[in-house]
Amino acid sequence: xxxxxxxxxxxxxxxxxxxxxxxxxxxxxxxxxxxxxxxxxxxxxxxxxxxxxxxxxxxxxxxxxxxxxxxxxxxxxxxxxxxxxxxxxxxxxxxxxxxxxxxxxxxxxxxx
Amino acid sequence: xxxxxxxxxxxxxxxxxxxxxxxxxxxxxxxxxxxxxxxxxxxxxxxxxxxxxxxxxxxxxxxxxxxxxxxxxxxxxxxxxxxxxxxxxxxxxxxxxxxxxxxxxxxxxxxxxxxxxx
Numbered sequence: 001x002x003x004x005x006x007x008x009x010x011x012x013x014x015x016x017x018x019x020x021x022x023x024x025x026x027x028x029x030x031x032x033x034x035x036x037x038x039x040x041x042x043x044x045x046x047x048x049x050x051x052x053x054x055x056x057x058x059x060x061x062x063x064x065x066x067x068x069x070x071x072x073x074x075x076x077x078x079x080x081x082x083x084x085x086x087x088x089x090x091x092x093x094x095x096x097x098x099x100x101x102x103x104x105x106x107x108x109x110x111x112x
Numbered sequence: 113x114x115x116x117x118x119x120x121x122x123x124x125x126x127x128x129x130x131x132x133x134x135x136x137x138x139x140x141x142x143x144x145x146x147x148x149x150x151x152x153x154x155x156x157x158x159x160x161x162x163x164x165x166x167x168x169x170x171x172x173x174x175x176x177x178x179x180x181x182x183x184x185x186x187x188x189x190x191x192x193x194x195x196x197x198x199x200x201x202x203x204x205x206x207x208x209x210x211x212x213x214x215x216x217x218x219x220x221x222x223x224x225x226x227x228x229x230x
Binding site for chain 1: 154205221
């Protein structure tokens with residue numbers, strides 16, 4: 001089983017609609033969680049950290065469910081520029097401080 | 113702030129040659145840098161953790177004699193792919209964690225180096 005699993009998609013979303021997707025992780029000792037965005041053939045860019053209480057940044061909302069070991073990302077009022085691959089990133093835990101485990105990404109395609 | 117550069121952005125080399133990739137933190141000091149590799153349609157895979165002034169820590173399955181890492185200063189880490197083979201062709205990305213934010217897990221990524229071995 002992969003440490004971090006994501007639905008690869010693609011999620012085809014009409015402009016203005018809402019899309020949400022999850023990511024599951026297997027290491028219960030994981031400490032930190034992030035969503036990164038990666039455009040084709042480019043480096044990942046931090047979208048947002050994910051906090052236990054859930055957090056929102058504009059049109060983006062992230063949630064963490066430690067009991068079920070998943071995090072989620074919701075995008076409201078989708079824009080064409082939101083088309084990208086969204087990477088779920090999990091810090092492995094205190095014995096591997098700072099080491100990131102990446103999911104393979106969920107592709108989102110926003111259509112006009 | 114928090115800009116990481118990589119050089120070169122793209123390199124094509126012949127099988128058997130060595131290639132050096134540089135990763136620099138431009139506006140901050142990085143105690144720790146990470147090297148990743150990404151094959152098409154796959155996730156980033158951590159290769160090694162590079163700590164300034166000490167030996168790199170390699171992930172399981174990564175040959176330390178083939179992928180030489182040097183972290184000579186707080187702003188520069190290099191990855192040398194020795195005796196490159198076509199199967200080493202990949203997208204190599206470095207990331208850096210800011211020194212003063214030692215308790216932060218955020219990493220800033222370089223733009224990546226696309227290596228093609230012919």
